Amino acid sequence: MFFSTAAPAQRSPQARIFQPTPTPTRRIPLGAFVEVNPRRWTTVPPFKGHRRDELSRIFEESHLKRGSEGEAYDATYPAGVVSDQKPEAGQTVERGSQVSLTFSRGAALVTSAPAEQVTAIPPGKPSPREDREPEGVPTKPRPKPTMRPATPYPTAKESPTSGAGSGGSGGSIPTAIILVAAAAAVGLLTLVYKILKRPGPDRPDRHEVAANLEVRPVRNDGRQRLLGKPPNATRVGIAIHPDPGRTVVRFHRSGSTEKEGER
Amino acid sequence: MSQANTVADFLPLDVDGLPGKLAASVKAVPQLARLMALLSTKLTAVQWKAFLHTLAGKVAGLRDEPLTPILAGAWKDIRKVAEAIEITRRSPGRVETVAVADHTIEHEQKPTLEVYLDGSRVEEIPCSLSLEIELRGLLLEIEGGTLRKMTTGEVQLKGTFKLADVVLAEKQLQPIAIPGEIPLTG
Numbered sequence: 001m002f003f004s005t006a007a008p009a010q011r012s013p014q015a016r017i018f019q020p021t022p023t024p025t026r027r028i029p030l031g032a033f034v035e036v037n038p039r040r041w042t043t044v045p046p047f048k049g050h051r052r053d054e055l056s057r058i059f060e061e062s063h064l065k066r067g068s069e070g071e072a073y074d075a076t077y078p079a080g081v082v083s084d085q086k087p088e089a090g091q092t093v094e095r096g097s098q099v100s101l102t103f104s105r106g107a108a109l110v111t112s113a114p115a116e117q118v119t120a121i122p123p124g125k126p127s128p129r130e131d132r133e134p135e136g137v138p139t140k141p142r143p144k145p146t147m148r149p150a151t152p153y154p155t156a157k158e159s160p161t162s163g164a165g166s167g168g169s170g171g172s173i174p175t176a177i178i179l180v181a182a183a184a185a186v187g188l189l190t191l192v193y194k195i196l197k198r199p200g201p202d203r204p205d206r207h208e209v210a211a212n213l214e215v216r217p218v219r220n221d222g223r224q225r226l227l228g229k230p231p232n233a234t235r236v237g238i239a240i241h242p243d244p245g246r247t248v249v250r251f252h253r254s255g256s257t258e259k260e261g262e263r
Numbered sequence: 264m265s266q267a268n269t270v271a272d273f274l275p276l277d278v279d280g281l282p283g284k285l286a287a288s289v290k291a292v293p294q295l296a297r298l299m300a301l302l303s304t305k306l307t308a309v310q311w312k313a314f315l316h317t318l319a320g321k322v323a324g325l326r327d328e329p330l331t332p333i334l335a336g337a338w339k340d341i342r343k344v345a346e347a348i349e350i351t352r353r354s355p356g357r358v359e360t361v362a363v364a365d366h367t368i369e370h371e372q373k374p375t376l377e378v379y380l381d382g383s384r385v386e387e388i389p390c391s392l393s394l395e396i397e398l399r400g401l402l403l404e405i406e407g408g409t410l411r412k413m414t415t416g417e418v419q420l421k422g423t424f425k426l427a428d429v430v431l432a433e434k435q436l437q438p439i440a441i442p443g444e445i446p447l448t449g
Contacts, residue, residue, distance in 0.1 A: 234305040236314055237379035238321050241387075245372035247337045252365040 046089035067098030079106035271326035276432040281319035352408030363401040395421040
């Protein structure tokens with residue numbers, strides 16, 4: 001069964017069918033629901049390479065909102081220009097979605113002498129030489145890491161929570177119990193949520209509520225139209241259009257007939 | 264012949280078998296063929312069958328035409344009868360008896376069945392009813408400007424009932440049994 005997108009567009013000029021299921025030109029049973037999403041969608045524009053003062057216009061035109069912003073060194077884009085964005089350009093998202101931007105701080109500055117001294121390091125990106133000591137510079141010797149004896153569970157004396165009746169159990173046991181209990185609670189809540197959200201006889205399916213559009217049967221001209229209601233009834237009527245008729249009287253005279261009157 | 268006598272009494276039709284006859288006549292009647300093509304997209308096979316039953320009932324109902332108005336309407340145009348009607352109208356209480364010569368009344372009706380789909384007329388099915396009534400020894404009693412009673416010696420009737428070109432009921436010319444005296448209201 002074919003269906004057109006003209007009807008919902010007429011209903012709401014702002015709405016359009018987004019990724020209908022089943023796909024167009026596919027035949028479906030009479031009265032079946034077509035899953036459509038008439039909400040407003042937009043395509044994420046490219047923000048990369050734009051300056052800060054240009055962003056408000058782009059956000060306004062694309063019906064998107066500014067999300068979180070950050071800065072990072074980037075040799076590709078000059079400082080003050082968007083160097084990264086999420087979601088990426090070209091993706092289709094719901095209108096009003098937030099776009100996170102990262103502004104370039106320019107290329108990372110590196111001094112020439114001494115060669116190993118790094119004057120600026122991009123945040124979040126540790127330099128590969130960070131853990132190396134510069135040559136010729138007196139440094140304070142680092143303390144060697146000391147190994148603690150392997151004690152998987154603290155003793156009764158070490159555990160601050162262990163009481164007289166704890167029976168000598170370790171101090172991490174309450175933490176583990178708390179974690180297990182939390183995981184069980186989350187699982188239980190998830191299960192309850194799924195049960196409540198499950199469509200039932202009194203809870204119509206989400207798609208039916210979101211987009212209550214149905215398909216009419218095939219017309220004689222082969223066209224179909226998306227309309228509000230299915231053809232649940234066809235009315236066929238028969239009426240008699242009477243005719244008063246025409247009457248002729250013929251008299252029998254000597255074997256022949258003679259017309260006397262006509263109505 | 265009383266008011267209760269209708270064409271259906273003289274043109275018998277198998278009403279129960281009429282839906283099947285209509286279904287078999289779909290190819291012969293272009294109106295029915297068009298109707299079936301149109302309704303096949305709207306009705307299921309069972310519904311189409313039920314529709315044919317309804318249609319058959321309407322078709323059979325076309326024969327429920329009373330005979331006496333047809334006859335009275337024909338006789339009123341006969342000159343001697345018209346004069347008697349005029350005389351009795353002017354003279355209340357006077358009764359005129361007119362002996363009408365042997366004659367044949369030919370009557371033809373062409374009613375149509377209009378089929379509506381969701382309020383719109385989609386098809387018109389023509390029907391036709393033709394009668395030939397031969398009367399001999401007819402006496403008409405006229406009083407107060409109206410035909411009161413008729414007395415006939417012999418009546419023969421021939422009739423055909425058609426849906427488009429398909430003959431649904433036919434009766435060859437043969438005598439029909441009617442009462443000796445029939446009151447007329449017209």
